[in-house]
Amino acid sequence: DGGITQSPKYLFRKEGQNVTLSCEQNLNHDAMYWYRQDPGQGLRLIYYSQIVNDFQKGDIAEGYSVSREKKESFPLTVTSAQKNPTAFYLCASSNPPGGYTFGSGTRLTVV
Amino acid sequence: AQSVTQPDIHITVSEGASLELRCNYSYGATPYLFWYVQSPGQGLQLLLKYFSGDTLVQGIKGFEAEFKRSQSSFNLRKPSVHWSDAAEYFCAVGPRFGNEKLTFGTGTRLTIIP
Numbered sequence: 478d479g480g481i482t483q484s485p486k487y488l489f490r491k492e493g494q495n496v497t498l499s500c501e502q503n504l505n506h507d508a509m510y511w512y513r514q515d516p517g518q519g520l521r522l523i524y525y526s527q528i529v530n531d532f533q534k535g536d537i538a539e540g541y542s543v544s545r546e547k548k549e550s551f552p553l554t555v556t557s558a559q560k561n562p563t564a565f566y567l568c569a570s571s572n573p574p575g576g577y578t579f580g581s582g583t584r585l586t587v588v
Numbered sequence: 589a590q591s592v593t594q595p596d597i598h599i600t601v602s603e604g605a606s607l608e609l610r611c612n613y614s615y616g617a618t619p620y621l622f623w624y625v626q627s628p629g630q631g632l633q634l635l636l637k638y639f640s641g642d643t644l645v646q647g648i649k650g651f652e653a654e655f656k657r658s659q660s661s662f663n664l665r666k667p668s669v670h671w672s673d674a675a676e677y678f679c680a681v682g683p684r685f686g687n688e689k690l691t692f693g694t695g696t697r698l699t700i701i702p
Contacts, residue, residue, distance in 0.1 A: 481631075483631075508688060508689075510689075517597075517694075518694070519678070519692055519693065519694035519695050520678070520692045522689070525689060565629075567631055567632070569632075571688050571690075572688075573682075573688035574620055574639060574682070574684065574688060575637075576620070576622045576634055576637050576680075576682070576690070577622075577624075577632070577634075577680075577690060578634075579624075579631035579632040579633070580631050581630055581631045582629070582630065582631050584629070
């Protein structure tokens with residue numbers, strides 16, 4: 478079945494560490510997105526990519542980086558510059574005008 | 589700029605009762621409209637979507653939504669809720685052309701009481 482796979486489901490980061498969250502899709506979707514979700518704050522867009530080798534900053538890109546070397550993959554790196562990284566991270570993909578398909582999320586915790 | 593308002597942060601209903609979740613949007617033209625549901629610790633699942641045609645759309649799990657252009661609303665309804673409907677619900681809008689980046693509401697948390 479086609480879908481989006483996010484890994485790992487749980488991730489722990491030490492202070493000062495960079496960590497990378499994986500997002501892979503086999504839906505042949507062109508566009509991919511990363512959202513951060515905090516309690517009571519809905520979804521906030523971090524980065525998005527409409528085609529391979531191109532991506533744009535969303536509303537809260539500071540402290541994050543992405544790459545889009547393959548259509549299927551859109552990894553997110555949470556850098557040490559992100560001062561409050563503990564959150565639930567959601568990846569999504571889309572081909573207009575179908576709406577988004579979401580992954581099951583990665584919960585990142587700073588320890 | 590486009591925006592989506594879900595005025596109810598939290599709604600509690602009894603099992604078997606009817607449900608209506610409100611969604612109002614501000615957009616330059618008639619957008620595409622979506623409702624998503626999220627169970628705790630999970631991703632979002634598409635419940636239904638409106639592109640054109642009949643303004644009453646049916647979705648999965650017995651949900652429906654009605655697009656009212658004059659009120660810029662896209663409210664979600666269910667005639668009789670089940671305990672398994674307890675979740676967070678998000679309304680979203682997107683453009684009909686070009687970049688499909690969606691704008692999401694802040695969500696409505698639904699609690700079901702026996």
